[in-house]
Amino acid sequence: MSCYKYWGKIEEIADKLxxxxxxDKYGDSALDDVDINEIIEILDDVEIIAHDRExxxxxxxxxxxxEKMNKALKLIRKFYVYVGARLETENALKILESDDPxxxxxxxxxxERYTGLLNNERQLAKFNExxxxxxxxxxxxxxxxxMFNLVFGCKCIGIEIQExxxxxxxxxxxxxxxxxxxxxxxGDEKSIADLDYDILMVAALAEPKDRVFANxxxxxxxxxxxLYRTYTxxxxxxxxPVLEKDTRGFxxxxxxxxxxxxxxxxxxxxxxV
Numbered sequence: 001m002s003c004y005k006y007w008g009k010i011e012e013i014a015d016k017l018x019x020x021x022x023x024d025k026y027g028d029s030a031l032d033d034v035d036i037n038e039i040i041e042i043l044d045d046v047e048i049i050a051h052d053r054e055x056x057x058x059x060x061x062x063x064x065x066x067e068k069m070n071k072a073l074k075l076i077r078k079f080y081v082y083v084g085a086r087l088e089t090e091n092a093l094k095i096l097e098s099d100d101p102x103x104x105x106x107x108x109x110x111x112e113r114y115t116g117l118l119n120n121e122r123q124l125a126k127f128n129e130x131x132x133x134x135x136x137x138x139x140x141x142x143x144x145x146x147m148f149n150l151v152f153g154c155k156c157i158g159i160e161i162q163e164x165x166x167x168x169x170x171x172x173x174x175x176x177x178x179x180x181x182x183x184x185x186x187g188d189e190k191s192i193a194d195l196d197y198d199i200l201m202v203a204a205l206a207e208p209k210d211r212v213f214a215n216x217x218x219x220x221x222x223x224x225x226x227l228y229r230t231y232t233x234x235x236x237x238x239x240x241p242v243l244e245k246d247t248r249g250f251x252x253x254x255x256x257x258x259x260x261x262x263x264x265x266x267x268x269x270x271x272x273v
Contacts, residue, residue: 004063006049010237013045014072023078031082036090040109043083046076050235051261060234073237080238081205088141092172095141101175105146114147116262117229122152124254124268125199125225129153132196136189136212137161137203142169144201145182154199156182159191189215197224204229204239204264209246217249222271226250229264238263249273 017023021030031039063069091108098104105111127133131154135144138158145156160166166186173179185191189212192200200220206212220226230242235258250269257265 006052007063007069009045009049010063010069010072010076013042014075016042017075017079023075031079031086036086039083039086042079046080046237047261047263050237050263052234055234057233060236064234064236076237077239084205085140088139088143089168092141092168095172096175098175105141105143105176108141108143111143113260113262114143116258116260117144117264117266118147118151120256120258120262120266121201121227123256124227124266127152127154127199129155131155131198132157133199133201134159134192134195134197135201135203136192137206138166138169138184139203140165140168141172142182142184144203146173146176146178149178149181157195157197158182158184159187159189160184161186161188188212190219192216193219200224200226202226202228204231209242213247213250217271220271222273224270226269226271228267228269230267231263232257232265235263235265242267 020034023030064073087109091104095101095104121127125131127148129152131152133145133148133152133154134157135142135148136159138145138160142158145158148154149156158166158169160169163186166184170179170184173182173184185195189202189206200216202212202216216226228242228247231239232241247269249272251272252267252269254268255265256267
C-alpha cells in the first residue's frame with residue numbers, strides 16, 4: 001500500500017505543531033505550555049503512520065526522501081525528540097517524589113516498548129553479570145541501563161553529555177537503589193577511552209552520528225560488539241536514521257527490525273581495519 005495516503009495527514013500534523021510557535025526559533029519551549037495529553041494525542045497520530053505494517057521500505061523511502069515533505073518531517077522529528085525528553089524527565093521527577101519509586105518507574109509511558117527492545121538486543125550480544133555495558137546517550141530516565149541491569153545482571157555505565165540531565169538520572173538511580181550497579185558519567189563518546197567495558201551501545205538520538213561513530217572507531221577494538229539503535233522504514237518519520245556513511249569503518253553483522261509498537265531497529269556492528 002502506498003505511503004502517499006498519509007501525505008495530507010503528515011502536513012496536517014506539521015501545521016498543528018507550527019500553530020504552537022516556531023520550533024526552529026523557540027525550540028522546545030514552544031511546546032512547554034501544551035498539556036501533556038494533547039502532546040500524547042499528536043504523538044499517537046504520528047505513530048499510526050510510523051507503525052503502518054502495510055507500507056514497505058521502498059514505499060516509505062519515497063515520501064521520506066521527498067523534498068516537499070522536508071519541512072513537515074523536520075517539525076515532526078523535532079517534536080518526537082521533545083516528547084521523549086519531556087516524558088522521561090516528568091517520570092524521573094515523579095520517581096524522586098514517589099513513595100513507591102519502582103512502581104512509578106514501571107508506569108513509564110514506553111516501558112513495554114523497552115521490553116520489546118531487550119528481546120531483540122539480547123540476541124545481539126551476550127549480556128550477563130560478568131559483562132559491563134556502556135550506553136552512550138543515557139538521558140534523564142536511564143531506562144535502558146535500568147532494564148539491562150535488572151534483566152541481565154550486567155554492570156552498566158551511562159554517558160550523558162548534559163550535566164543537569166546526568167545529575168537527574170543519578171538521583172533517579174539512587175532513589176531506585178541501583179546506584180551501585182549503574183553509574184552515570186558526564187561526557188561524550190570520547191569518554192569511552194577511560195572506561196573498561198565489554199559491550200557498547202549508541203542511543204538512537206545520540207548526535208552528530210558521523211562524529212560519534214568516527215570517534216568510537218578510533219577508540220574501540222575489533223572484538224568489542226558495538227550496538228546502535230536507529231529508525232527504518234516508515235518509522236523514520238520519527239527521527240532521521242543512521243546512514244551507511246555514518247558507520248564507515250564498521251562491518252554490519254546483524255540488524256533486527258522492531259515489532260509491535262517498538263520504534264527502534266537494533267543493529268550490531270564491529271570495527272574493521
